[in-house]
Amino acid sequence: MLIGKNAGFELATPVGLALAGLFAAASGLRLMPRAAERVLRFAWLLVGGLSALIAAWAIVSLAEVAPLSGELGTEQLDGWQTALAIVGVVSYAAAAIGYYRLYRRRQAQFLLVVAVAFALLAEAMLVIVFARNWRVSWWEWHLLMLVAFVAIAVAARTEWHEERFSPLYLDETLAGTREVSVMFADLEGFTSFSERTPPARVAAMLNGYYRRLVPLLEADGGVVHQIIGDAVMVIFNQNGDQDDHAARAARTALAFQAAATEVAESHADWPRFRAGVNSGEVLAGVVGGPSGHRKHGVVGDTVNLAARLEAAAPAAGVVVGAETAAALPPGAVLERLPPLEVKGKEEPVEAYLLHSLQMA
DSSP, rough: OSSSOOOHHHHHHHHHHHHHHHHHHTTSOOOHHHHHHHHHEEEEEEEEHHHHHHHHHHHHHTTOTTTTSOOHHHHHHHHHHHHHHHHHHHHHHHHHHHHHHHHHHOHHHHHHHHHHHHHHHHHHHHHHOOOOOTTTHHHHHHHHHHHHHHHHHHHHHSSGGTTTTGGGSOOHEEEEEEEEEEEEEEEEEEHHHHHHOOHHHHHHHHHHHHHHHHHHHHHHTTEEEEEETEEEEEETTSSSSSSTHHHHHHHHHHHHHHHHHHHTOOOOTEEEEEEEEEEEEEEEEEETTTEEEEEEESSSSHHHHHHHHHHHTTTEEEEEEEHHHHHTTTTTTEOOOOOOOOTTTOOOOOEEEEOOOOOO
8 A cells, every 4th residue: 555645656647648649649650551561560569568568667656666666856756747748749749740631631520630639638748747736737637638538539439430440541541452352142042031931030040140150251361341131241351461362262151151051951941152252453442421331341343243253153152253263272172164144244254163172
């Protein structure tokens, strides 16, 4: 138990704000894609190091171990607070400028609110230097912090929920070409099944499938982009970090069909899934209006063809496009199908029925 004031607790808030300011300033920098990928790759080190520092500060403060033991004199406290305020003001000002520049480019209100919040935190750091406990100045910097945090929370709350922080994305994340593999699956005969079956039983059937199948779709790095009724769309390599996306998509499609068959064994009247996989270049980015209904997805002929291949697949089968087939490892067992006449395509499409996939 602590007796009296403690340097660790007296300096905890300004030190925390100063450290947060450094992170805020770094987040406002415009990074090249490779640099951003490296930051994300080692983000766990940053989070782990910061968590360790917080824990160490708490332990040393509670144990009253030097240099955080005892009460600081007024001059010492003012000196530390002034030094930390300089760091904080400069950092938050840099962050505010960085996010304001981004706002000028993208005209997203959320970015302007973030810039204003950082400016408020810079002012809070400045007020800390002159604040005295339980005086008006003490309440002032707490109020500035509260307003800054609430402003960001409210602004985020008003953004479209599926891509709430999309104004903060890199340009390449907002829109950029990428090689992906897309898997589509739906239930053959779902419409006729729904016509003759009570809605509650249709919902029970879908939930019976999805409880087993959705986790499986995500197990090998797939992103479940959407589920509409009986139809599922899954993207592999959406973030550009899966060089083997074609093999992942094909492997997932086979596992999906095997699991779906197991689920349906005890329900003879349930319709069966068919699946299609296609690989190729797409535009990956945020799609939707500025006022809402935004979603990060992929668009392009590759996606359209994946849907057409799925429609051509037999029940419990997986059909893959030529690009996917060419990217599969030698252990893949493929059956070439007759050229497919696909809506929207002038020439027949090369496709294969995928039977199995043995990884090296």
